[in-house]
Structures are given as C-alpha cells and as structure tokens.
Amino acid sequence: MNIQDQKHLNLQSDKSTGSLSNQDDDVTFIKESSVKNLLNWTDCVDAMESALVAISNTSQKSDSEPFSSQTPRTFTFAGNKGVLLTMPGYASNYTLNSVTGSDKKHSTLSCKLVTSFSGNSQLNPAIPGILGTILLFNSDTGKLKAIVDGTEITAWRTAAVSVVATKYLYCDMNLKNLDGNIVGKELAIVGCGTQGRIHALAMLNYFPNVFIKVKLWNRSLNRAEKLKKELNALFPEIIIVIADSSILCVAGADCVVTATNSSQPLFELKDLKENVHINAIGAGTNHHSELAMDIYQSSSVYIESYIGLETELKGIKEYVNGEVGEIVAGKKFLHKIENSKNVTVFQSMGNAIEDGVMANMIYQKFMKN
Ligand SMILES: NC(=O)C1=CN([C@@H]2O[C@H](COP(=O)(O)OP(=O)(O)OC[C@H]3O[C@@H](n4cnc5c(N)ncnc54)[C@H](O)[C@@H]3O)[C@@H](O)[C@H]2O)C=CC1
Ligand SMILES: O=C([O-])C1=[NH+]CCC1
Incomplete structure (x- = not known):
C-alpha cells in the first residue's frame, strides 16, 4: 500500500x-x-x-x-x-x-x-x-x-509571517497603502537556502512595485547563483546582484532577511543604513546569533510569542518590545527608540x-x- x-x-x-x-x-x-x-x-x-x-x-x-x-x-x-x-x-x-x-x-x-x-x-x-x-x-x-x-x-509559513512583520513593523514606508507606484527599495537576502529563497519569493510576490533591487549573499557562491538565476527569470524588471560578503549585502538595503545557520553575527549596527527592517530567521547556537548584540540593543524588536522568549530567546529578553500580533491587533503602537537609527527587527523562531x-x-x- x-x-x-x-x-x-x-x-x-x-x-x-x-x-x-x-x-x-x-x-x-x-x-x-x-x-x-x-x-x-x-x-x-x-x-x-x-x-x-x-x-x-x-x-x-x-x-x-x-x-x-x-x-x-x-x-x-x-x-x-x-x-x-x-x-x-x-x-x-x-x-x-x-x-x-x-x-x-x-x-x-x-x-x-x-x-x-x-x-x-x-x-x-x-x-x-x-x-x-x-x-x-x-x-x-x-x-x-x-x-x-x-x-x-514550514517554509511558506515562516516567510508569510515575515511578510506580516514587514507590513506592520517597517516604519519607512506605509506598505498597506501602496498606490501602485514603484517605491524603489532594496532587499537583502543573507543566506540563500530554503528560507532565503522562499523569503525572496514571498517579499517580491506580496509587495509588488516595492523593491527595485535584490542583493544576495550565501557562504557558498553556487546557492546564491542558483537563486539569482531563478529570480532573474521570475522578476526580469528587478536588478538581482550577488554580494561578496554579508556586510556588503546589507549595506544600503532597506529590508533585510537573514536565514543561515550562523552562530556568529553576520553584520553589526554600523553596517546598516537608517530605517531598516530586519527579519532574522536562522538559528545557529541559538535563534538570535545572526545579528550583533548592538542591533538588538538599539532597535525596536518584536517576536511571535512571549512563550518562546522565556525558553529560547533569553539572551535578548530585555530588548524585546512586544509580539507582532499585539501590533496587528492594535493593542500596542510600534515602539520608537529615541536617537537611534530607527531599525526594526522581527526575531522569528517559528510557532506551533x-x-x-x-x-x-x-x-x-x-x-x-
Ligand atoms: N524562524 C523559523 O521559523 C525557522 C527558522 N529556520 C532556521 O533557518 C535557518 C535556515 O534554514 P533553511 O533555509 O531551511 O536551511 P538550508 O540548509 O536550506 O540553508 C541554510 C543556509 O545557511 C548557510 N549557512 C550555514 N551555515 C552558515 C554559517 N555558519 N555562516 C553563514 N551561512 C551559513 C548555508 O550556506 C545555507 O545557504 C536554519 O537555521 C533553520 O533552523 C528554519 C525554519 C523555520
Ligand atoms: O518553527 C520551526 O518549525 C522551526 N524553527 C527552527 C527549526 C524549525
């Protein structure tokens, strides 16, 4: 059978x-x-x-x-x-x-x-x-x-949750009220495995007319090249480039996705421009090892669930401002950090x-x- x-x-x-x-x-x-x-x-x-x-x-x-x-x-x-x-x-x-x-x-x-x-x-x-x-x-x-x-x-829901987080946390642009004009933003995909690929597809499909350029970085070049080829075929109007390092990938980007198994930070706060939104997906030693601690310290940080915070995100607990669902439901306003680069972080973990x-x-x- x-x-x-x-x-x-x-x-x-x-x-x-x-x-x-x-x-x-x-x-x-x-x-x-x-x-x-x-x-x-x-x-x-x-x-x-x-x-x-x-x-x-x-x-x-x-x-x-x-x-x-x-x-x-x-x-x-x-x-x-x-x-x-x-x-x-x-x-x-x-x-x-x-x-x-x-x-x-x-x-x-x-x-x-x-x-x-x-x-x-x-x-x-x-x-x-x-x-x-x-x-x-x-x-x-x-x-x-x-x-x-x-x-x-698992692949699609993780990317779809990042789309919701981007829609509600990204302060530089009101993505809910796009009028069809090209917005001209840059997307950085750091890590081009299953999650990096599905995030690129989710962002470009769900937010048409927002991104004019996508920068890709992967530890092994062939995975970045494979994704570049796929994206070129699907989105011929968007410029797709491969960056030589994770730092060069995020330089100048408006929206960043990290999706690697890295246990070491892939970039720091100084590598980012102002008003960036980051969806941090990957898990190395723990679920918050891809971003340098100075990013968490000076950003508005949101998670899926406080339950995960206690058990798996202890290292960044003091920097977390709330759950994405609280913003979606209108229970909380987006927290702004005074005198900061106005970076927002969605720290993803996945949730049952x-x-x-x-x-x-x-x-x-x-x-x-
Ligand atoms: N937040 C969530 O809900 C979810 C998180 N994940 C996590 O996302 C990460 C990626 O998952 P997949 O894309 O499915 O895996 P994958 O194996 O398809 O891709 C992993 C990518 O990370 C890169 N990589 C591995 N070690 C690295 C290192 N030390 N430094 C830099 N790059 C490195 C690889 O080159 C590869 O492109 C994993 O850590 C996984 O546990 C996966 C599913 C859901
Ligand atoms: O939520 C999930 O399914 C996972 N998170 C990390 C590995 C798988």
Missing part, C-alpha cells in the same frame, strides 16, 4: 483486541505535492495574520475573540546530527478570511513534529534540512482527523499556532476540491 497516493487512511479497528474503533471515520492524509498545489501568498499571509493575533491572546476573555494556548516546544537531540522538535498548540475563534470568509471562525488543535538536520544539504541528492509533519485533531473530541505534510508549510492554522487552511482547501 502506498500511503503517499492515498487521500484517506481508514484506521480500522483491531477486531482481535478491540483496541481501536475508528471504522466510521477517515484520517485525511495530505501529501507534500498536494500541499504545494494549495499554497499561495494571499491565503498564507492572511492566515498568518490571524495566527499572530491568536498567539498574542492567551487568556480567553470571550467566546468570539481569537485565542490560543500552547506550551514551549520540546527539543530531542539525535546525537550531534540533528534535533526533533514537538510543537503542540490550540487556536480558537480565528478566521481564514481569504479561504472561508470572515464569518466562519475556526478552532484547531494540532501538533507539528519537525526535524532539523543541517547536514542534509550535503547528501547526494540533497534533502531539506527541515522536515515536518503536522497532526490535526478534532478540537471537540481530540480525535485525529488529518496528517498534513509540514515541510513546505502558525503551523496549526496553516495546516487547517490547507485542510479546508483540500476538502473543498
């Missing part, structure tokens, strides 16, 4: 033991190629905006407000080769406007299992370093209802609620088809 080719997995009861009685219900399996076919930036960004608002409301005050609960994710190390993360979460009363309309409220109980094996890119053939599976449960009964491939979802909301969005679209 080829599990990949099945739409539904019927979990039959074991009649000899009677241990499992699921005959009437199917568990839907959504494989990676089906997930890919159902992804687009409008739906993903819309879903992640809802997820971020739910993340920021952790105490249920009414039956209609978006709300979420989650525990810190766990890390199980497989020697020094890689790690398995478990990411459980519950999100309630959130909407998927572009998929099911603004009247329908969703509740999702989920758990993502995701592995991170940085050596996978050296395999022949290479496989992604980050591989995920998302379990979706019926949130009234707790019964498993779907198994959704989570590899592509984002995965659950994305998996449900894919599930809703899959069941409609």
